[in-house]
């Protein structure tokens with residue numbers, strides 16, 4: 354469940370929306386899948402721990418022999434000790450190799466699974482989410498933010514496990530030498546624990562603020578690079594630099610805050626080390642003076658305390674990694690918890706489009722987060738195979754009508770039927786497969802022309818793709834390109850002209866071969882000559898399909914079966930071109946205004 358409205362624009366306060374427990378709870382299912390690897394990892398972790406524990410024992414034996422407190426040392430005994438130690442180090446090497454490789458690989462598996470889930474979820478989020486989130490921020494969440502999950506997934510169980518074993522074993526061995534001294538040392542631990550928890554909280558906040566700010570930076574860079582032509586055209590470089598630098602400095606400030614938290618944390622652990630050693634020196638010295646401990650035991654004791662301190666140090670160092678991982682998980686879960694607003698209704702079946710008749714019945718619509726009614730009790734019947742044109746002032750809701758048919762947005766109330774089936778009750782996939790859309794802004798993927806046309810129907814044969822290109826009138830320019838169909842068109846098709854891009858997008862729809870066609874200002878961005886070509890292709894495309902055409906140049910829609918004039922209050926006029934001119938109303942005015950301009 355979402356804890357906050359994910360529709361809101363992200364802020365960089367680093368506010369936490371989930372408790373650590375919740376985060377771990379949500380993360381566990383991802384680890385569970387690889388529990389075999391995890392258990393092996395923990396097993397090898399215990400082996401390496403064992404190797405760390407044995408050295409002080411050997412040193413105790415040596416010291417006690419040297420001081421005559423135990424059996425004198427012989428070469429045979431020494432050799433036995435050394436062989437034991439070397440063997441253990443070899444085991445340690447093997448175990449360590451496994452942990453370092455397989456442990457991290459397990460982490461990568463988990464990271465990959467989470468990224469896959471996040472991507473799938475993102476694909477299903479509605480247009481509203483994308484209107485309210487910057488792409489750079491979203492990208493950060495599913496790339497960088499999840500990098501640390503590998504380290505987290507691997508080290509988190511392992512480090513805590515090792516620390517646990519070491520604490521327990523050290524306690525048992527130490528109290529064997531001197532229970533009272535050991536209790537004094539362990540009494541220091543709660544203080545350490547309390548301080549760590551406090552500082553950890555602070556660390557996580559700064560960590561999250563950092564992430565948000567990195568996303569902000571990415572978004573700024575992305576926007577500036579994508580708009581590179583505009584930036585150059587308006588010589589906006591200085592302004593871009595200023596905006597970027599603002600974000601850059603904000604990032605610096607947040608990072609500085611983070612390092613203060615880190616330094617406080619590090620310093621507090623060093624002071625804690627000092628506290629433990631003070632206890633050992635004072636207590637151990639007193640015990641030695643009163644013959645309550647042997648010198649060998651004290652040596653072993655000090656070595657164990659060092660191991661214990663090293664362990665606590667590791668955990669503290671790990672705290673940063675831990676926080677980074679937790680932040681990554683939190684930002685991941687925020688995506689996963691964003692509700693999918695537009696989805697298949699329960700038990701939805703595929704739509705069966707036979708004729709392609711569309712009717713809007715009492716449709717009301719306002720954009721989410723923006724309580725402006727765009728459509729008010731809107732009724733419209735588009736007959737099967739009809740070519741309907743919509744004209745009207747900009748901002749009147751023409752594009753909105755087009756967005757509602759493939760359910761990019763859902764109606765606020767009322768319904769839309771296609772061939773008598775309510776579109777909110779059929780599967781999104783079947784609905785969208787039966788609709789072809791050509792818009793003013795053409796989006797092409799970086800890749801070849803062939804790949805871009807094939808997007809219309811994955812699995813189409815080369816012959817079908819070529820036929821689609823011919824139908825769209827794209828063949829003649831494609832043939833002139835150096836590699837024909839296999840020409841690489843650059844990111845978003847920057848290497849093609851507007852008219853060429855539009856013809857490729859039309860070929861894509863030809864290949865898709867939908868019953869219903871939506872043309873939203875498809876030729877508006879083109880020059881007169883390209884417009885002529887593209888209009889011809891579109892006329893061909895519209896044959897035999899129910900078509901809704903939106904155009905602001907009225908010449909392109911003169912031949913429509915019916916034209917409706919849309920105003921703020923709904924449909925103002927409707928009829929054929931001739932009928933509307935004879936009426937001498939709104940359409941007549943628009944037509945004359947246009948004629949005056951030409």
Ligand code: ADP
Pocket residue numbers: 484720723727746747748749750751752753754
């Ligand atoms: P047209 O295509 O006729 O020019 P639109 O359908 O694009 O008009 O827009 C109709 C109204 O809806 C406008 O007032 C516009 O500001 C608003 N609008 C369009 N898209 C959105 C959106 N994503 N979020 C909020 N309001 C929007």
Ligand code: MG
Pocket residue numbers: 751752753
């Ligand atoms: Mg529009």
